[in-house]
Amino acid sequence: MKKTNKNIMLLLFLLGIFIGALDSGIVSPARTVIANSFNISASSSIWMITIYTLAYAVAMPIAGKLSDRFGKKKIYIISILLFGIGSMLCGISDFYGGFTLLLISRVIQAIGGGGIMPIATAYIGESFPPEKKGAALGMVGGIYGIATTLGPTIGSGILNLVGSSNWGFLFFINVPICIIILILSTLTPKDDKVTVPGKIDIWGSIVISLTILSLMYGLTNLKFYEFSSSIKSNNVWPFLLAFIILLPVLIFIEKKAEDPVLNLKYFTNREITLALIIGFIVGAGMMGVVFVPQFGENVLKIKSGSGGYIVTIMAIFAGVGAPISGRLIDKFSAKLVLIVGFILSGIGTLTLALYTANHPSFFSLVIGLIFVGLGMGCTMGAPLNYIVQTNVSANETATAQSTLSLVRSIGVAISPNILIGFISEAGKNMSTKLMDVIPKAQAPQIPGMPSAPSGSMSMSSGGISPDQLQTLQNSDVTTIVDSIKKFSESMINDKVAPALKGITSAPNYKGPKADVLLSTIKDGYLKQIEDARATIENVFQSTLNSGYSKLFIGAAIIALLGLIFSLMLSKNKKQIL
Structure with missing residues (x-):
């Protein structure tokens, strides 16, 4: 050409x-x-x-x-x-x-x-x-x-x-x-003439489609942080059961096929099998970066949706790392590049988990993301593609590449449901943590009022409704104080206002009018919340960061698994199937 x-x-x-x-x-x-x-x-x-x-x-x-x-x-x-x-x-x-x-x-x-x-x-x-x-x-x-x-x-x-x-x-x-x-x-130019080795694997194509659909749909709906209840869901267990039933059927069909859509010999080749396992791990680890924008926004105390440039930092270094890793493969080996990549990813995720989450700063965030980006550049493409392509014949490269991409997609599908549990757990603890630092409302001393509106001034009385809890959980570090103010104002209007109207309408009452009292109470309490803004934001930030810290530790463990399997690879050997 x-x-x-x-x-x-x-x-x-x-x-x-x-x-x-x-x-x-x-x-x-x-x-x-x-x-x-x-x-x-x-x-x-x-x-x-x-x-x-x-x-x-x-x-x-x-x-x-x-x-x-x-x-x-x-x-x-x-x-x-x-x-x-x-x-x-x-x-x-x-x-x-x-x-x-x-x-x-x-x-x-x-x-x-x-x-x-x-x-x-x-x-x-x-x-x-x-x-x-x-x-x-x-x-x-x-x-x-x-x-x-x-x-x-x-x-x-x-x-x-x-x-x-x-x-x-x-x-x-x-x-x-x-x-x-x-x-x-x-x-x-047109494609070179291709030699067709046998009949098209129609049955294999149908069964592998059903097998993949069953597995992917079941895994997509499986919530690992609520595993025992989630596995019983009608969106999970029937599909995973279907996968278990279809898998041996697929293996039987592909063993008989002249030109199988899934070549089972891939799984008898040590290098390809290891590459597929590592591909799954890379797919699972890649999804950890989905949470980086939200983590960065929480670390830097910036509003939701403005963390795009944080991802850009990581993308730049992934883009730098990938071509460099390709050249290192040519000079040394794919095994070495994968080892370096997983070590860099581990350093980056542990930096975010153990330092940035506990000592939020732009500098530590960027350092962690640089290592994660370089690690991604070394692991997500070139080495695994190289191993797969150098271990199959020329007429099998796209089939083998598709198998690798499929396994990586399964990793991508399963990862968020594993990692989101850490954030979900932090969200469940958020209301308790916030209630400890939100100012406690005191019943006012009103001249001429025979009794205070008992119990109605306590933020903790009666608990927080699911809708109110959802509002707090949907807040970010920049909006949490305003959300609490809105919640408090709603509580005062719903619980305190009726009590005040009942007391001030009594025949022997001679104090201020109900709306004046309500305004005084409301303004005073909202000012208390505003005065506690820094404390509330810090508690929100640290509580959420504790969830992100565990998430990135999970990503570091995924990188460690990738490192272990990479060490099992041969340095230069290849076995053409």
Whole structure:
């Protein structure tokens, strides 16, 4: 292939990787906005994320196998076309068709997206000679890391630019990039002729789709911090049971298939098996970064939604680390790069957990994020892709790459449900901690009033209603005092005002009017809360940070597991299947 054609093909695939990775995060900030525009519940709105995740996971192994049979470029272009059509329809659903059209469009988009990443990675990896393969895959990792990490920030930026009512532009942004890719594809040569080894594995494709759907849906709904009750849910146990039943059926079918969609020989190769295990661990660890914006906002005491630049710091260093890691693979080994990456990730997460959470500062936050970013750059792409591609034959690269991407997606699906438990636990303790520092309201001494409105002035009397507790839990460090003020004002109006009206309306009462007394009580108590602002904010910050600290310790343990399995890898050996 001519150098010009090769550069165009490289651009063709890198653009696809960018939009595919970007889309996984760009929709997240808009979920609430989209739910409100369709007037649907939060529980229903999660389907715009879940249905994409499920369809994406199912599409990957099938698209990978088809590309190995019929040509990577051909299936990749079809995937881009589907992704572009799905994106356009998602955007149109903002103006016409409603939530049903959005869900159907997300499935189309996901089917396309499932073919983009594994095929592009496989093509780029096999297009370069062995001595440059690591650098090429490092470039893939850099693009993927930057796009994935910046997705939520870019999504928030687009909403701020076009307005929340025009959320469809979050999807429209993909369309022109897809058109550019399709135009570029006409300037490059066709795929080389592919030798078809056997009949298409129809039954394997069907069963693996059902197996993946069962596992992913069950894991997505499983709440590990409420495991005993969650496992009994009808959204969990039937699907995990279906997975357990389908798995041996899948193995039986794939053993008999001439050209299996899931090559079971991967699991007999030590290096590939270890790469798949590490891929799962990397997927689980990657989701820890989802909580970084909120953690940074709490550490720096800035309002929710303004922590995007915090993620940018991490994305920059992930983007720097990925290409460097690729070159280190070519010079040394994938094993060494993974070891270094997990050590860097461990240092970063432990810095955030043990120092930044207890001694909040911008400097310590940035130091932790630099290490996490560099660690991500070394672990999330190039080394594992390199191990998989160098241990399979040329006609299996996309299939193997898809298997790795699928396993990593399972890790991504399971991780939030594990890590969110630490934040949830901190939220449960929040009301108790706050009640200890919120000023205690005292019953006023009113001239001419025979008795105080007994019990009605205590913030703790009667407890806090679920709605009031939810309001406090939805607050951030910058709004918690105002939320408490609003809560207190509501309590005074609901409990104290009626008592005052009853007392001041007595025939023998000669003191101030009820509304004057109410205003005095309210103003005085709200001033007490305002005077305690610094204390309340510090308690809120430290309580929430205790949850984040445990979360990042959990991420550090995940990095340790990755390190242990990386140490089991061979340094340079490869065994072509």
